[in-house]
Amino acid sequence: MIEVRFFATLRDGRGKITQVPAEEASTAGDLLRRFEIPPEEVAILLINGFHSKPENPVKDGDVISLFPPVGGG
Amino acid sequence: MSDAYYEKIARINLTTGEIKVEPLDLETAKKFIGGRGLGTKILYDEGVATVDPLSPENKLVYITGPMTGSNSPSSGRYMVVTKSPLTGMIACANSGGIWGAKLKFAGWDALIVEGQAPDWCYLNIEDDKIEILDAREYLGVLSEELDDKLKEKHGAECSVLNIGPAGEKQVLLAAVMNDKDRAAGRSGTGAVMGSKKLKAIVVKATRKQLDVIADVDALKEANKRALKILSDNGVTGQGLRALGTAVLVNIINGIGALPTKNWQESYCPTADQFSGETLAEKYLKKPGACYHCPIACGRVINHGDKVVGGPEYEPLWAYGSDCGNDDLYTIDECNRLCNEYGLDAIGVPCTIAAAMELYQRGYIKEEECAGVPLEWGSKEALVEWTKRMGDPETELDWLMSSGSARLCEHYGHPEYSMSVKKQEIPAYDARAIQGIGINYATANCGAAHVRGYMISPEVLGLPQQLDRTVTTDKAAWAKTFQDLTAVIDSMGNCLFTSFALGAQEYADLLNAATGTSWTVEQLLEIGDRIYNIERMFNKAAGMKPEDDRLPKRLLTEPITNGPSKGMLSQLPLTLPEYYAARGWVNAFPTDETLKKLGLDECVGK
Numbered sequence: 001m002i003e004v005r006f007f008a009t010l011r012d013g014r015g016k017i018t019q020v021p022a023e024e025a026s027t028a029g030d031l032l033r034r035f036e037i038p039p040e041e042v043a044i045l046l047i048n049g050f051h052s053k054p055e056n057p058v059k060d061g062d063v064i065s066l067f068p069p070v071g072g073g
Numbered sequence: 074m075s076d077a078y079y080e081k082i083a084r085i086n087l088t089t090g091e092i093k094v095e096p097l098d099l100e101t102a103k104k105f106i107g108g109r110g111l112g113t114k115i116l117y118d119e120g121v122a123t124v125d126p127l128s129p130e131n132k133l134v135y136i137t138g139p140m141t142g143s144n145s146p147s148s149g150r151y152m153v154v155t156k157s158p159l160t161g162m163i164a165c166a167n168s169g170g171i172w173g174a175k176l177k178f179a180g181w182d183a184l185i186v187e188g189q190a191p192d193w194c195y196l197n198i199e200d201d202k203i204e205i206l207d208a209r210e211y212l213g214v215l216s217e218e219l220d221d222k223l224k225e226k227h228g229a230e231c232s233v234l235n236i237g238p239a240g241e242k243q244v245l246l247a248a249v250m251n252d253k254d255r256a257a258g259r260s261g262t263g264a265v266m267g268s269k270k271l272k273a274i275v276v277k278a279t280r281k282q283l284d285v286i287a288d289v290d291a292l293k294e295a296n297k298r299a300l301k302i303l304s305d306n307g308v309t310g311q312g313l314r315a316l317g318t319a320v321l322v323n324i325i326n327g328i329g330a331l332p333t334k335n336w337q338e339s340y341c342p343t344a345d346q347f348s349g350e351t352l353a354e355k356y357l358k359k360p361g362a363c364y365h366c367p368i369a370c371g372r373v374i375n376h377g378d379k380v381v382g383g384p385e386y387e388p389l390w391a392y393g394s395d396c397g398n399d400d401l402y403t404i405d406e407c408n409r410l411c412n413e414y415g416l417d418a419i420g421v422p423c424t425i426a427a428a429m430e431l432y433q434r435g436y437i438k439e440e441e442c443a444g445v446p447l448e449w450g451s452k453e454a455l456v457e458w459t460k461r462m463g464d465p466e467t468e469l470d471w472l473m474s475s476g477s478a479r480l481c482e483h484y485g486h487p488e489y490s491m492s493v494k495k496q497e498i499p500a501y502d503a504r505a506i507q508g509i510g511i512n513y514a515t516a517n518c519g520a521a522h523v524r525g526y527m528i529s530p531e532v533l534g535l536p537q538q539l540d541r542t543v544t545t546d547k548a549a550w551a552k553t554f555q556d557l558t559a560v561i562d563s564m565g566n567c568l569f570t571s572f573a574l575g576a577q578e579y580a581d582l583l584n585a586a587t588g589t590s591w592t593v594e595q596l597l598e599i600g601d602r603i604y605n606i607e608r609m610f611n612k613a614a615g616m617k618p619e620d621d622r623l624p625k626r627l628l629t630e631p632i633t634n635g636p637s638k639g640m641l642s643q644l645p646l647t648l649p650e651y652y653a654a655r656g657w658v659n660a661f662p663t664d665e666t667l668k669k670l671g672l673d674e675c676v677g678k
Binding site: 005007008009011016043044046048049050051065067068069070071072073 | 306307308309311312313315316317318319320321323324327328329345349350370385386522523526528529532533534535538540541542568569572635636637
């Protein structure tokens with residue numbers, strides 16, 4: 001399974017965490033499409049804690065974290 | 074006057090009661106912009122670097138920037154510049170709210186407070202008039218209550234800056250508070266106010282806007298452009314208003330850089346329980362904004378039967394994972410207590426975290442804890458020790474209120490103090506994010522995130538995404554961020570505008586307001602000049618090259634858990650690159666660098 005974690009406004013209507021069977025997504029972009037998230041709404045995409053892009057591959061056991069544009073200090 | 078300065082400084086000697094009005098040296102003001110830059114220049118020239126920070130010889134400069142009170146975005150900032158009793162070096166604590174704008178509207182670019190009052194007093198400013206009034210009846214009064222009392226006395230339209238019990242007792246982690254929940258929080262500026270027996274400064278102004286702008290039309294245009302950029306930007310237009318800085322909890326934890334249990338770990342599995350998302354869901358009443366701020370990152374929260382200022386990311390982390398706690402209500406309560414006692418809401422919880430590690434390892438004994446053991450995650454300990462640090466009585470109260478460096482030194486284990494220059498490090502693990510470590514090590518005020526916020530490019534991807542794990546080019550980035558930050562601080566705008574605005578926008582705003590014609594390169598050179606005069610202040614104050622260092626833990630103990638497991642700070646690689654970029658040798662500017670920056674007064678020193 002691949003774990004997808006949603007944060008900030010991306011939680012709206014999607015909850016906090018969900019699991020996706022690994023065979024149903026080969027890239028992070030596949031997951032964005034599955035959850036109907038336009039790539040431009042994702043400012044930070046982490047695969048296992050490292051900044052990644054939609055075209056990066058995902059595999060069984062990965063944790064994907066999705067954040068909209070946010071800042072702080 | 075038509076250059077965004079009122080060209081007037083009040084010098085208030087509390088020993089003699091004398092109040093002098095001095096003209097602002099406009100040429101010097103423009104060379105250092107104002108605020109942080111000009112405040113440091115004044116203190117450097119007046120020889121404050123060598124004085125005892127808690128003696129009458131130290132001076133407090135409350136200073137605005139040329140943009141403070143203007144219609145430019147997020148322009149309510151003022152700074153408290155002094156010699157820090159915590160670090161023994163330059164302190165420049167920056168705060169928002171509306172107090173700074175009102176000081177400017179009253180016609181003052183800055184107040185210089187010196188000496189020591191014979192008994193507790195406060196300043197009452199109504200436009201040109203400044204009077205020193207008796208504050209003895211307000212001794213021991215908490216900060217928010219005092220704000221109410223002084224408004225009752227002087228009118229609801231005034232704005233109040235004050236210290237709580239912590240400042241009165243010269244606690245080294247004491248903050249200067251204004252407008253109830255805004256803080257010039259770091260480096261112990263509140264203790265300096267306390268040492269002068271100055272409890273508060275009340276400001277009332279007839280003027281409601283700045284009427285000394287050099288080119289009103291040009292500023293209007295520059296403002297319009299800046300506001301559009303801020304509004305169109307996902308961070309400044311929506312993100313910060315929706316979730317505040319607290320949104321960072323999950324992001325920084327997500328990359329494995331959220332220090333946990335005094336940096337023994339860097340990932341907290343339960344972080345979502347004290348995240349911005351949870352804060353918004355459970356307690357948020359509405360966003361809060363400082364003077365003329367379109368961003369509105371502040372949190373106004375429901376807290377029991379009260380409505381109070383809510384925690385920023387820093388106290389959420391520091392009272393949260395850093396102390397092994399994930400109870401959000403307790404964090405809200407501790408944050409409120411910091412505001413009431415007038416405490417640095419970073420330094421205090423980080424010191425509690427250090428004490429908890431000393432307790433974990435058996436160096437602090439249970440019998441020293443006066444009934445409240447310093448156990449990880451103890452809600453009672455967090456609340457009770459915050460109160461004790463705000464109004465210390467026992468030996469351990471006093472030690473803890475002096476910060477983690479002095480506390481850990483006392484117990485013979487300085488390595489457990491996660492501080493630089495005796496000031497606690499903020500909420501980003503420098504082993505997982507290489508550039509922020511350069512900034513922590515070299516910030517002139519001691520460890521700070523808001524001197525060169527490398528989290529922007531290394532984590533948030535602003536203005537572009539850098540790889541957080543590598544050192545390449547990080548020294549040059551850190552220097553540029555530090556220089557631009559010095560400019561923004563000195564202008565009197567909020568640093569958060571820089572999530573969207575670039576150096577050109579700041580140049581346009583400043584040039585329109587002050588009649589200058591700085592290019593971006595010239596503006597960054599001013600930032601460099603400010604950074605260098607701060608460094609020369611520190612040199613005169615006795616700073617040593619080894620003070621530009623990170624705690625041993627970050628250099629020798631790899632991260633133990635989470636996504637960044639195994640990482641260490643590579644500061645030994647990046648620091649020489651940083652010094653080369655600055656034109657420094659062994660942590661200090663060469664004479665050639667000083668001459669190039671027009672700091673002839675520092676040459677040979």
